[in-house]
Amino acid sequence: xxxxxxxxxxxxxxxxxxxxxxxxxxxxxxxxxxxxxxxxxxxxxxxxxxxxxxxxxxxxxxxxxxxxxxxxxxxxxxxxxxxxxxxxxxxxxxxxxxxxxxxxxxxxxxxxxxxxxxxxxxxxxxxxxxxxxxxxxxxxxxxxxxxxxxxxxxxxxxxxxxxxxxxxxxxxxxxxx
Numbered sequence: 447x448x449x450x451x452x453x454x455x456x457x458x459x460x461x462x463x464x465x466x467x468x469x470x471x472x473x474x475x476x477x478x479x480x481x482x483x484x485x486x487x488x489x490x491x492x493x494x495x496x497x498x499x500x501x502x503x504x505x506x507x508x509x510x511x512x513x514x515x516x517x518x519x520x521x522x523x524x525x526x527x528x529x530x531x532x533x534x535x536x537x538x539x540x541x542x543x544x545x546x547x548x549x550x551x552x553x554x555x556x557x558x559x560x561x562x563x564x565x566x567x568x569x570x571x572x573x574x575x576x577x578x579x580x581x582x583x584x585x586x587x588x589x590x591x592x593x594x595x596x597x598x599x600x601x602x603x604x605x606x607x608x609x610x611x612x613x614x615x616x617x618x619x620x621x622x623x
Contacts, residue, residue, distance in 0.1 A: 466505055469495040470518045473580060474509060478556050483509050513562060517569045520550060525573070536591070541615035547599075548611055558603045567596040 449553045473495035477486045486509060492499050506512050524546050547554050557563050576585050598618070602609060609617070 463505065466495075466497050466501045467515065469497060470502060470505070471512055474512050475516075475553065475556060477560075478560050478562075481614045482560055483562065491517070503594070510565060511560070513565050514569055514572075517566060518572065520546070520571060521569060523552075535619075536594075537619040540595065540618050541611050543595070543599075544602070544609075544611035544614045547602075551607070554604065558607075563600060563603050565600055567592070570596055 447520065470491060474483075474486070475485055477491060477494065488499060488502055488509070491509065492502050505516070524542065526543050554563075574587050575592050577588075580588065598614065602614065
């Protein structure tokens with residue numbers, strides 16, 4: 447078929463991909479407000495997002511991948527917009543991270559309610575964790591860093607997200623960590 451103005455999509459492949467990812471992410475978050483992830487079918491998700499199943503499978507393997515991609519985007523945006531030059535302590539990082547959780551509290555509360563908080567750990571491991579070319583010292587240091595942070599995150603959610611980012615950072619600092 448010869449392309450003309452009537453049969454050529456006005457969006458580039460990248461624009462279409464961004465559209466699909468944004469819409470399917472928002473659809474999944476909406477559905478998670480009502481039910482567990484296991485109860486959500488790919489068809490139901492795609493219908494709500496207004497996309498075809500092929501678009502889902504072109505971008506994701508599982509529904510959990512949608513959430514991990516979104517968390518990854520949020521955390522990478524956070525890290526890119528944060529300066530660690532003046533303060534690279536772990537307590538400062540926790541302060542920044544828990545401020546982020548507070549800013550996106552509705553989303554993270556949904557993850558907590560649906561028992562999907564573990565996906566944060568998976569993303570932290572991807573961002574900060576093990577790399578194939580690391581020395582054994584670097585690998586264990588990365589694991590230590592990621593799992594300490596995730597432990598504090600998990601406890602914070604289990605406790606009902608009561609402590610502020612300031613309190614979390616101060617508790618961490620008070621313990622000399």
